[in-house]
Amino acid sequence: MKKRLNFKNREEFTYYLFLYLKNNDAENFREEFLELHPTDQVEIFKLMSKEKRKKVYRYLKPPEFAEIFQGIELQGQKTVFSELEDEFALSMLNELPADDVTDFFGNIPDSVASYLLEKMDKKEANTIKLLLSYKENTAGSIMTTEFITLSPKETAAEVMDRLREEGLGAETIYYLYVTNEEETLIGILSLRELITSAKEVMIGDIMKEQVISVSAFADQEEVSTIIKKYDLLAVPVVTSEEKIIGIVTVDDVIDVIEEENTEDIGQFAAVKGALDLNVGAWTATKKRLPWLILLLFIGMLTAGLIGSFEGMLAEVAILAIFIPLIADMAGNTGTQSLAIVVRGLALEKFQRTEIVRLLKREAATGLIMGIVCGVLVSMIATFIPQGNMIFGLIIGVSLFATVVISTLTGTVIPLIINKLKIDPAIASGPFITTINDIVGLFIYFTIASMLLQFL
Structure with missing residues (x-):
């Protein structure tokens, strides 16, 4: 009786499996490969060249290969399917769960799917047609009919x-x-x-x-x-x-x-639809560029705001040093609150009473963070060259107000968007950051204008 090889790591195992393929040793390949967990089979199969994959199609039976096909991502499935002989491919499809076949058929040309359905087992084909009839992203489209x-x-x-x-x-x-x-x-x-x-x-x-x-x-x-x-x-x-x-x-x-x-992360970062690595550069650009253009025009408000206070900045140039700090703190604070709210909404944790409690907590959190950050930056601004107590007061109060308002903005905006039956993730990080930049700088320049006479 032949002793089964027992390798300690997958790299060594893969080496011998590839050696069996090179030597056309179907018996040893089948014995070792089919002992693996299906997940490991998929990972090793992904490492194979087209030449090696074609040998695998010959060595494995359709039910055995169905386990591998099931674990490959959609783009890989399309490539593999194009390499299969028609008889082998149809036999394999008949072995797959109906919901997996439906997912595959839903992402290939309708003409190809129709051709395959005509060739498949009639009962299996009717089941798949039923699943394909349901709207995408519904229970009907992802269910399986194989139950007892x-x-x-x-x-x-x-x-x-x-x-x-x-x-x-x-x-x-x-x-x-x-x-x-x-x-x-x-x-x-x-x-x-x-x-x-x-x-x-x-x-x-x-x-x-x-x-x-x-x-x-x-x-x-x-x-x-x-x-x-x-x-x-x-x-x-x-x-x-x-x-x-x-x-x-x-x-x-x-x-x-x-x-x-994945969809929420894409919306949160304003890159919806561009997280798929199979998407080309031009497609990714088309999905990301509209957001950037929108944010570009909104960001121009920031430039206009700074321009309107040009005279004050010329008179007290030291004010310009803290513009990046105010803007960054506004964006960072708002994004923190946004992440908390969007995640809570996604998990359906916020009922009416919880929303009131959330607003109270975020308001209190904003006040505490605002006081701590305001006092800290006020002390720094007081003792830097050309600084004084009035200048420290301007910076401290501005940062305090910015942190408090940005916290509330990052909390309230996604709640409002959700109330309008729109995905709250659309209130993306870049969007909140840009809005809070404008709010923070407006607060900063307004307070500076009020206290400028005391500098």
């Missing part, structure tokens, strides 16, 4: 026997869904409850009748919130008549959370 339903009249022993036969074809068997003769969802049973029950007990006697479900038209973000809130591994998707048509599993929700977080 039970009758309330079955016994625990009968269900266990059926799971042995049907379990491998389901996306998950941790939750089993109980339906009546009209296919209406009437209960749910966990695998733990099933295997710890007596063999002769009826499913209707041990199922839970309170089922948390979502509509097929519910937004995917709402689905992820429900799964997180109730700590579920999957949630059933039902029609208006409460008939179960699919389930959304936690692994799909993780993808949704990653997608939503």
